[in-house]
Amino acid sequence: MNNLFSATVSLFIACQICSAQLYITLPVTQDSPIVYHDNYNHANVNYGDKPFLAAFEIPGALGGVNTNRALLSFDLSQIPIGSTILSAKLNLFAYTEFTVIPVDNGHYGSNQSRLNRITSQWSENTVTWNTQPTVTNLNEVILNQSISPDQNYLDIDVKNLVQDMIDNPSNSFGFELSLVNEESTTNLSFCSNEYPNTLKRPSLEIEYRLSVGIEELTLERYQLAPNPTNDLLNFTFENDTPKLIQLVDYNGKVAYSFICAEKEQTISILQLVAGCYTIQVQSEAKQFPKRKIILLD
Numbered sequence: 001m002n003n004l005f006s007a008t009v010s011l012f013i014a015c016q017i018c019s020a021q022l023y024i025t026l027p028v029t030q031d032s033p034i035v036y037h038d039n040y041n042h043a044n045v046n047y048g049d050k051p052f053l054a055a056f057e058i059p060g061a062l063g064g065v066n067t068n069r070a071l072l073s074f075d076l077s078q079i080p081i082g083s084t085i086l087s088a089k090l091n092l093f094a095y096t097e098f099t100v101i102p103v104d105n106g107h108y109g110s111n112q113s114r115l116n117r118i119t120s121q122w123s124e125n126t127v128t129w130n131t132q133p134t135v136t137n138l139n140e141v142i143l144n145q146s147i148s149p150d151q152n153y154l155d156i157d158v159k160n161l162v163q164d165m166i167d168n169p170s171n172s173f174g175f176e177l178s179l180v181n182e183e184s185t186t187n188l189s190f191c192s193n194e195y196p197n198t199l200k201r202p203s204l205e206i207e208y209r210l211s212v213g214i215e216e217l218t219l220e221r222y223q224l225a226p227n228p229t230n231d232l233l234n235f236t237f238e239n240d241t242p243k244l245i246q247l248v249d250y251n252g253k254v255a256y257s258f259i260c261a262e263k264e265q266t267i268s269i270l271q272l273v274a275g276c277y278t279i280q281v282q283s284e285a286k287q288f289p290k291r292k293i294i295l296l297d
Helices: 002-018 159-167
Strands: 021-027 030-037 052-059 065-073 084-092 113-118 135-143 153-157 175-179 186-191 203-209 223-225 232-236 243-248 254-260 264-268 275-282 291-295
Touching: 021 275, 030 052, 052 175, 084 159, 113 159, 135 153, 135 159, 159 203, 175 186, 254 264
Parallel strands: none
Antiparallel strands: 021 203, 030 065, 052 065, 052 186, 065 175, 084 153, 084 203, 113 135, 113 175, 223 232, 232 264, 243 254, 243 275, 275 291
16 A cells, blocks of 8 residues: 555656646636617726626617627636747537527627737726727637527637747736627627636637746546446556546536556546546646546436
């Protein structure tokens, strides 16, 4: 037992030292719609407590137009300056609960939108249309027109934007979402950090490498089944070298971890709450791709 404990501790330490490639899943830290509405004073109103983030332009209730953009940011402070972003995926889930026709069912119209890097400070509790932060179109990301009213936009490639944020932390404060063409009637709307269902709040998945001269580790694949699952999870690896396996929840916290020293291993996940988890596998000699699993009720 003592030998097993020592080996486990050694593996944890070795993983921290030798892993050239790191993975994190970040929850959104602040977000807010910003609104301009003809014949209303909404341009001076803060909407940081709303359950949606939207890029829309719809007819105003008293004439004119009602225009909406959205701001969101993530805490990137744990990624050191000089790190190389290998991938960054933004996950946004459709918001379909507006009460105004025709956007009451969700996305609508020619709603191609863009994500830009915010370059000045803002707060979700005070920001308004009139005080909205500045943005840059450098490395902007285009979101294609939706194909259904409730389409989720998952794994949005924001690698270059996040790299800009890491390289320029003093003038990087998140993402702005806006329509490419702000014209009526158009809507692309997503759930915010205030949305009741935590599984539908924005998240950012990042894979990065520290700025140290660590030799590239060898990539190894593995099998994971079934997915989705509600009771058991089966792992199949190419070899039986010891590996640290972690299941990370939506908030970036390790919900379950164990050491696997077999080619095949089955675990019970009955103790975990339903939702989406990220599988992270680490070993001394190999690196493994990050995987997602869905745990059902």
